[in-house]
Amino acid sequence: MNILVTYFSQTGNTKKIAEAIYENLPKEKTLKPVDEVKELDDYEIIFIGFPVHSHSVPYKIESLLNRIPKGKQIALFSTHGSLTGCRLSREALEHAVATAAKAKVLGTFCCRGKVSHAGMEALGRSPEHQAWIEMAASAQMHPNQADLQEAGHFARWVLTLSTHHKR
Numbered sequence: 001m002n003i004l005v006t007y008f009s010q011t012g013n014t015k016k017i018a019e020a021i022y023e024n025l026p027k028e029k030t031l032k033p034v035d036e037v038k039e040l041d042d043y044e045i046i047f048i049g050f051p052v053h054s055h056s057v058p059y060k061i062e063s064l065l066n067r068i069p070k071g072k073q074i075a076l077f078s079t080h081g082s083l084t085g086c087r088l089s090r091e092a093l094e095h096a097v098a099t100a101a102k103a104k105v106l107g108t109f110c111c112r113g114k115v116s117h118a119g120m121e122a123l124g125r126s127p128e129h130q131a132w133i134e135m136a137a138s139a140q141m142h143p144n145q146a147d148l149q150e151a152g153h154f155a156r157w158v159l160t161l162s163t164h165h166k167r
């Protein structure tokens with residue numbers, strides 16, 4: 001049975017985390033951007049990653065979460081510009097977990113991801129983004145080596161919780 005790692009990533013941060021997760025999984029596995037994902041029944045476990053956009057989950061990921069089959073084992077990961085552990089970075093993951101309520105969520109992981117200088121300037125002009133944009137200045141070095149390593153640990157930990165491990 002296959003394990004799917006899928007992600008949405010506009011500037012590559014979430015993709016890096018997806019790759020780190022993928023590398024730490026056993027042999028039968030698939031890595032695909034969310035646009036290329038069709039059948040979900042083929043997979044035993046699905047890792048789903050996204051960048052936090054406007055405190056929430058990008059539409060493409062939201063629609064994927066809405067069509068996760070009942071009881072499917074999933075794990076969620078995100079990258080965000082705001083500080084880790086603050087309410088802002090947790091909200092989107094909590095929303096993703098609630099959206100995938102029919103699934104069996106094995107775990108969640110998040111880390112910071114840089115925002116381009118141009119992105120900071122453009123988004124900083126909108127009041128909607130004020131709450132996180134100031135914090136994002138210190139995310140410029142992320143995801144870093146430690147983040148990728150932690151993502152790898154997360155992947156292996158999720159496996160130990162899955163029925164895949166128990167077989």
Ligand SMILES: Cc1cc2nc3c(=O)[nH]c(=O)nc-3n(C[C@H](O)[C@H](O)[C@H](O)COP(=O)(O)O)c2cc1C
Nearest residue numbers: 009010011012013014051052054055080081082113
């Ligand atoms: C349109 C837009 C909205 C964003 N909104 C938030 C936000 O609400 N909170 C936050 O912490 N980061 C926010 N970010 C920052 C991204 O979540 C962060 O840079 C992420 O690592 C980008 O991932 P990617 O390279 O995979 O696209 C936003 C970025 C963009 C471009």
